[in-house]
Amino acid sequence: MTRPVQLAANQDLSPAQLEAVANGAELQLSQQHWQAVQQCYEQVQQLLQQRARIYGLTTGYGPLADTYIDPADSASLQRNLIYHLSSGTGPLLAVTQVRAIMAARVATLARGHSGVHPKCLKLLLACLNQDLIPVVPSLGTVGASGDLTPLAHIARGLLGEGNMHVQGQLVTAADALAKAKLEPLAPTGKDALALVNGTSAMTAIAGLNQQLSERLLTLSVKHTVLYGEVLSGSTEALQPGLGQLRPHAGQCWAHQQLLAQAEGSERLQAYAPPPQLNDQVQQQQAMFAQAMPQDAYSFRCAPQHLGAVYDTLKFHQQTVTTELASVTDNPVFLNQPDGSVQVLHGGNFFGQHIALAADALNNALLTLAIHSERRIARVTDDKLNQGLPPFVRGNNNGLHSGFMGAQVTASALVAELRTHAHPASIQSIPTNANNQDVVTMGTIAARRCAETLQRLSELLAIEAMILAQAAELRHASVTSFSPASQAFIGEVRKQVKPLGDDRSLADDIQRLAHHLQQPGFNAQLV
Template identity: 65%
Template sequence: MTSIQLTGAGSLTSHQLEAISLGSRLQLGEDRWQAVEQCRVFLEQLIDDKRRIYGVTTGYGPLANTYVDTAASARLQQGLVYHLSSGTGPLLSKQQVRAIMAARAVTLARGHSAIRPEALQLLLDCLNQDLIPQVPAIGTVGASGDLTPLAHITLGLMGQGDVWWQGETLNAAQALEKAGLQPLNPEGKDALALVNGTSAMTGMAALNTCQAERLLKLSVTLTGLYGELLSGHLEALQPGLAELRPHPGQAWAQQALLNACQDSQLLQQVEQPPPRLPADLPEGEARHHQPLPQDAYTFRCAPQHLGAVKDTLDFHQQVVDREIHAVTDNPLFLPESGEVLHGGNFFGQHIALAADALNNTLITLAVHSERRIARITDPSMNHGLPPFLRGNNNGLHSGFMGAQVTATALVAEMRTQASPASIQSIATNANNQDVVTMGTLAARRCATTLERLSELLAIESLILSQGYELKGGASAGFSKSATQLHRAVRKTADGLTDDRPLAGDIQQLSQQFTNPTLMAPFLT
């Protein structure tokens, strides 16, 4: 098992967080432990001096006007976890919870949250031994951070609730005992440090950005094969277009599509200067029904569309990577200057806006995929391919007709989830949280959109691979990129001859698209 070590002023990237979510270990360097210990000592000095510190010597939220004696510290911290462990709905996935735990550990390891080292060590031990609390998905508004999901994680550290352990669900106390770990008895600021922050939305958003990156690259490959099947024009992929419209994403997309297609013998080559009109064209007249010099927008505008997706994805990743490095609880402690800062770093607006932007960007990928599927299965537009790319052209079989309808349904499903979560503020907590971000809802919904998009691209992969075979396969002059995609699809699903149920093939392919290792053969 690989290990990722966090030292110095560095942080984790989204891709490192994804690696941890899939099983890599997280280790902290000695300098990080020293910072955590220094902050703990600073808090103890403040407590001994009976300073007013939110959540340590006061109540929570609108009850912060209650001062609490330090002798009640343990009860105060325990009560915080208990009253916040009120989530509902389906469970977050184990991979998502691992990402959340890693994101929280990175924040706490900055040494400004005043958690005790032993509490942080337990969080890391559970993560590294794969003892993962089960967390309901619903219950946070992303305002004072992700209180509810983080409380359920902390509850597991305390030996309560259910956890995943060695492939089964166990009571947390039983699993901790099997792992040789002592349950957490929070005191000081332990519980508040663990539950107060944006780590749930950030952890999920990190996974989203990695998965979106892979599906964007897959969309490039699919778009290239689609263009080959319809004898598209290479002219639309030329880098000169991006030079005149200098968005970084478009330049990336022009080059990525050109790389995927440049060895194809099926695309129409660039003619410069453009060809002359027919010599026998009568003066002052028009000649109709000549070959089109350019393609429908699903291929001609692919660099512009995929480039805009890339730029939005890059923006999302930049926001997430910054947030992973951020310290997002309250209050925060600066031992070097002796300051205690009460503020709102837990307010998840950055992630909320970025996740909404990514969600709608992914829906555009789905829209373009569905339009490619519609054109390639329509005999009036697909350049001589059979209707719905049926394998046996005998009138008895319908080919991908049902799958094309499912593709339409998937887009409709995603579109119903397009309204931004970040504008859905609802005041709560006795109007203490009078504006909220809904960042976790935005990140969760984006994860769902990625699931649906994976299913849609699985359908398109099956259909375009069928077209690859119907057009003659590798000997017909397809690009290496198209041949690689076809080979990868056929390792999972056979070509379609007589009609058969396709649901299993779609699900198996889409599940491969969610796994970084299994996804690799599909990408150029």
């Protein structure tokens, strides 16, 4: 049974914990969380009794905020907010993504600055922990006043309307709640506004992207070393002295990790001081047929490339981690030293941080795909692969084509990714009667990153199959390869058998890609 994720008082939900909840772990809050939620709720109720003018509680929404709403109509105001925002379209978000969104929303509401009724938060948490997951369309949010549309579809499920995923089945939300003996939400006060008004969708998807990106970067390090071994590359470009002279944190990390993965390899050429020219060779004579002193950039520049991706990933991680620890709705309520509460109307729902970080990560992931495709191209080209058969086939050349088709697919995947590479964060389109005159498109950026990760996983699966076969063609027992590479080849072979006679590789690619994405995959760096 998966261990629950328990959030202690003053503890923030991490991307790793978010992924655990997305994959089925329960989320538990502390007593201090519930006390903070209860206190803020009571403060908001006092403000309503005083008929204070508070956006979304005693006013209309967006450009209709100049309309006063009597607190007596609070229930209708909140329910209508959910209804008018439940206008999403397009493919459904994955259940894991919706679970992550629900977890992120629970974490921000539990901080006790949103004014939500404790019963509302308890229902959201109960649905998450009992795996009653509302159906949420993926399209329809501009990421400006938070993720209004996807969060509204979750809130609609809490009302007992629409459909829910329950243990792999699609059932009505009303039936799901009834079977779980949960009372549907009857929103009042700020309940609906607190549920829908925040960056939880983009942040949750970005958090899942963070975790998978870390694993695929690790995988790219392994691929790079195995690629270098297949082509008898030199470890000179991996030497940490280069990082000392160009001390980006990521590059120094990459030098260390690449050398660690290469430890014990008999295939890589060890660093040695440059040899002296033969005294008999005249300086004016050209020297032909000499060994190339430097490897192709796809290996030689690996520390610089992987290091830059690492640094971008760290920036993304910092942004997501901070956003998970934030209160992102509007208005918010802040306790003052004198015991009063300050009502703040602002823009914490504006998802620019996530939008820019997600776009940056998407670019970094695309470079991983480009380098992977270039490694595949070199290993499958018999003019460049140092004696391996064309397309590293395992059988008769010509009669069988080996990985020729898979190499074409790799090229197509890179082209696919490049066509979706335009930044989402600059696509601001005024909406909401120009109330939202600038928007962030942060959720589009995060979703596109998730799609990039899926294509990258497939591309890296193709590369893993090709590199494993190339290594085995070099030496059937692969004992001359580093222990880390040998272990990696063994992991690949647990999922995909070698390619002898031509066969369809589509299922192999998908099975291996899925395996490479899993948190438990043996992709840890040594």
